[in-house]
Amino acid sequence: MYQGRGFILVVFVVLSGAIFYRIRLARTGKVPYLRKLAGVSAIEEAVGRATELGRPIVFSPGIAGLGGEYGAQTFAALEILGYVARTAAKYDTRIIVGIRIPEVLPIAEEIVRSAFAAEGKLDRYNPDDVRFLSQAQFAYAAGVMGIMERERPGATFLIGGFWAESLMFAEVGNSIGALQIAGTANLHQIQFFVAACDYTLLGEEMFAVGAYFSGDPVKKAIIAGQDFGKIIAIFLIVAGTLFATFGLESIVNRVINW
Amino acid sequence: MKREIPLVITxxxxxxxxxxxxxxxxxxxxxxxxxxxxxxxxxxxxAAFALGLAAVNLLRIHSANIRLKRPGWYNSLALIITMVIMSFVGITQGTNSPLYRYWYTGFLVPVDATIFSLLAFYITSAAYRAFRARNVDATILLVTAFVVMLGRAPVGELIWKDVPRVTKWLMDYPNMAGQRGIIIGAAVGALSLGLRILIGLERSYLGQD
Known part of the structure; x- marks a missing residue:
């Protein structure tokens, strides 16, 4: 085993074990209760609003790719895109998706196409509405802002990994009066979304949305299993604080470097 | 099989x-x-293949804009011309050639910087809305932000020498505690999503079931 990764492995195994245990419980009929999140409930409201106004929806899955530490955010965004696209198809509302990462393009195309197909409205699917804009960060930002200004969407979804462009999108969306739902796990952008958007999915909430929509008890069980991860984190924080207080940092360092 | 094979590969x-x-x-x-x-x-x-698909998507949408003379079609024309020229120069002379570098640093970089600079104005307008003291939470945000901004500027220390210390305390304790809560939650959430994808419970990236 590589040095310094033993402790991570233990946490990974324990957390995975807790999640699988909750899955087993769910399969025996013990479905956990998930509290309602305002941002999640607002998704249908946002699509409904755009429909009433006769305006499209603009969706940005962020600027992160599919790999690396930010990849999970893109996958979470694509999960939410599937639900939003299906709701848009149900209400006959146009959905425009702006893409920055080339690998995300075929996946987003397939998600939106199959969402329209699932609602029996494949003829309403316009492949030109899933658009690759640019790989360059600010060219992409200009592209999304341009689409917002021209198309005047009734609702915007800014969900995924965002960096400096987050506030640009949110402010343009705000200036055109769109109902905005945002979500990111990028710490330094969350406050911008909170300040400028109507609803914000904070960090872990964004990753849980797929389980909410699916209604699948097993997926709900996984979300409940996450709570065990947070209990581990709280325990480690308390233990670390005690060790540091009593001058036992060497023990902490030994565990971390194992 | 169309679903099973990607799930096994994943x-x-x-x-x-x-x-x-x-x-x-x-x-x-x-x-x-x-x-x-x-x-x-x-x-x-x-990823290289995906870039090709993305270029096709871009060309298809913008050539349709030109063909149908949609509003702003000339922007699409400018995009296609510059894209073709830059690709041609990049492929034939390399991306380190003087011509490519000239266009890159002379056009793309300043345009990029211009778009980035818009952020200053957006921050101002967002801050104006966020800092309005509409309720207790917003008032706490307003007061805290005022103290932090004062502590970051030299004038803060002139007003009261301990302002930078108060700012540091606000950033290191209440702010950091909140940040860590979000970081831990997001990390656990990302791990859980990864597990869902790994064991094939999450398949939305393959399209609808």
Missing amino acids: FVVGVIIILDYFFKIGIGTLSLATVSMEIQNWTLII
């Missing part, structure tokens, strides 16, 4: 990458690290 590749992160496993010249590296090289090749 599982096998995911397990290899995870095992490679933790363990040094190898028999003879074949090691897990080599296999993992090879898989990561494949993703680069797939």
